[in-house]
Amino acid sequence: MEFSNVYFLGIGGIGMSALARFFLHEGKRVAGYDRTESPLCDRLAAEGAEIHYDESVDRIPEVFRDPAETIVVYTPAVPQDHAELVWFRGRGFRVEKRSQMLGHLSAGKFVMAVAGTHGKTTTSTLIAWLNRAACGTGSAFLGGISKNFDSNLVLGAGRRLAVEADEFDRSFLRLDPDVAVVTSADADHLDIYGTHEAVREAFSQFIGRIRPGGALVIKQGLDLKIDNPGIAVYRYSYDEPCDFYAKNVRLIEGGHYRYDLVTPDCVLADCTLGVPGWVNIENSVAAAAALWCAAKRDGGSFDPERIREALASFAGVKRRFEFYVNTPRQVYMDDYAHHPRELAAAITSVKRMFPGRRLTALFQPHLYTRTRDLYAEFAEALSHADEAVLLPIYPAREEPIEGVTSEMIASRVTVPCTVVAREELARHVERMATDVVVSFGAGNIDACCEALAAILSKRG
Template identity: 75%
Template sequence: MEFSKVYFLGIGGIGMSALARYFLHEGKLVAGYDRTPSRLTAELEAEGASVHYDDDIRAVPEEFLDPHDTIVVYTPAVPQEHSELRYFREHGFTVEKRSQMLGHLAEGKYVMAVAGTHGKTTTSTLVAWLNRGVTGGGSAFLGGISKNFGGNLVLGSGNRLAVEADEFDRSFLRLFPDVAVITSADADHLDIYGTHEAVKEAFSQFVRQIRPGGALVIKQGVDLQLDNPSIRIYRYAYDTPCDFYARNIRLLEGGYYRFDLVTPGGAVDGCTLGIPGWVNIENAVAACAAVWCAAQADKGGFDADRLREALASFSGVKRRFEFYVNTPRQVYMDDYAHHPRELAATLASVRKMFPGRKVTALFQPHLFTRTRDFYAGFAEALSLADEAVLLPIYPAREEPIPGVVSEIIAERVTVPCRIVGRDRLADEVAAMATDVVVSFGAGNIDACCDALAEKLKAKS
């Protein structure tokens, strides 16, 4: 593809912004549209991209209106009737989905792709960090802001490329990985897939696309049709004996864990992960398994000391089990969880980390369709807390669905539960008798984090 300019529709998305940063680094001219300003769009503008927030072809910089030297990349979250998208399609531009462009950039690389309906962002970021720690190189396109790398794009030496393989809109089927991790294949995005069986079939197709001689690392218990005879298949788990798992797990102060990592080549004793939570130990096992598979393919070593150092120095991902306050009197953390299984897993981790303490869950449902499909599951998960606070549904790309409101979750929660507006959340929570507070959601609840942290820190 020969082009000197890249225009992004949905430039502020976490995956899109990583691509935009890549092309800025490559010296291309970059511009784009997004619905609302954000921290990511502000950073892109500071790095040289031109960004506007009105769906209006007249707002597109003139130099991006020549189809001979401009390629257009869009996210599936942009509606098909978007006027700029229609204009580019009708005027001879090369228009590609984000996943298509990511597939182009992955060509010629040793691709380490992490897929799953949850857990993939932390796991893929860990893969990128372990690549850096163990081999000194590796690049990555990430689905979150890595605290270690300070962003969602990693440019490093060597041929390894870690990517988050997103199942939304079947985007991950544009990838042909050498090593693939599947963390989960739960029912999700049913507005796209229709049924859970269709979700599972897409994951099975993803497995078929692993390159001959490659490897699949799949969580123990995930039930998929695995019919790629040209690859090796490994299972991983938190502490259930299988190909890769953790043993001798010890809870340390502050919710951190020490463990021994068991691999087919032997155990790596005395590992400590730099972020808390048992669910992150499971993610770390998956990431270590992927790096182990890459080392086998390289016919290189799996340096235990470097691996321990990399695990211990991992700082995590913004909005994934992120602590704002952690004192004996008050804890506040924020998490991106937006599926019932994710909420339940995080709350189970919090219970293990802070036994006997009162847990308050704050949750902003994401999408009307997801709420419609999983409201009972959300209620069941939130009932694992001691009390819950719900925000109105964050619509993202969707129009309201009659009768689908946060109240259908709240009325099924079996612990005290209330609904508050986002603008009142910090004050409402500050007035409650809180101990351990966790906020959840993939919408804009994170805009409340600083205010919540300030008020809860004052209480500690």
């Protein structure tokens, strides 16, 4: 691109940090603002980015103050009256959303995009790993830190580009996929969309952006409008017979599974995914389907043996079914689940992994609006556990809403449930009799993981 400097507003976000890392790799000067310091920000700073944490025009480095040399990228989570955003706009800088920039960078690529209100991070990361391990090709912009790549940015040979297509603020409508996967389209981000039907309409618009001759891989049973006849449409599921599914699924050691992966023209027998949980089998089916479709369209190969080996070596995504303690007497895991359907799937998956054992769910609700809109569904999901502990709502970009609290959820949970402050969580769990413990949430509950692991590991 024609500019030398890239300034990020919200540089510490998982999607923004991948873009920042890309431009650092391209030799651009990178700087930016974020509200809070984080490990992602620390890594970017170590790689050469200049980052500050107070909203102040005075903190913008001098070299980034020339509109002829600097482009500004912001996340929609940054308010429109943010002092630095207002300053850049008022002085004629080119200012773009993260989704616009991702759209620019995907031009000329063979885009493999994964959309869904849940499941998209693991599925897109699986696609990136299958591209690399089974096909030796591909780059990726991911919504989580891949354990195989130790990054949310993958740079590789060839035209394939795996991306997580985010529905927040309709960001995914900037992409034109060659292969699109849709994992789910549940009610979410209703503060933006208003209604579930508007969410579904946005996903239909995303499907409509698939390039002619491309392919859609969509979850079996998901009913969305598909108006582009020039694409191939395939259905996938966990174990329901359709175009792509798993059969002969059997639980093996450590919560892992062995299964046969069925495609339209072959069966990959005795697959073992490198991460546990039945929900990840479903994600692996979707990812393998995307690779199969890509091979039909870009001339690549779909080698069953190499796909099988790549599935086995997949190490997962940080904060997705991440084990901290795993002994016969005590298990502790952490997971990013923050939507009711996602939370219910994760809890039932853990229950299947450890049959007959007692599950304690630790959950931090994310966003006041999501809690307001879905508190009954959250309570229903948490009631699948044997006991629940809730933290106060993590606000992220939002201001509090009067009357909206974690107690709205707790009062409807049908198993023993308490609400504690985040600072008290580890001490509270220390006093509990526990067996299998999982912490859930997209806020800052992960800051408790090391303390929880230290306490619970003593019981193993």
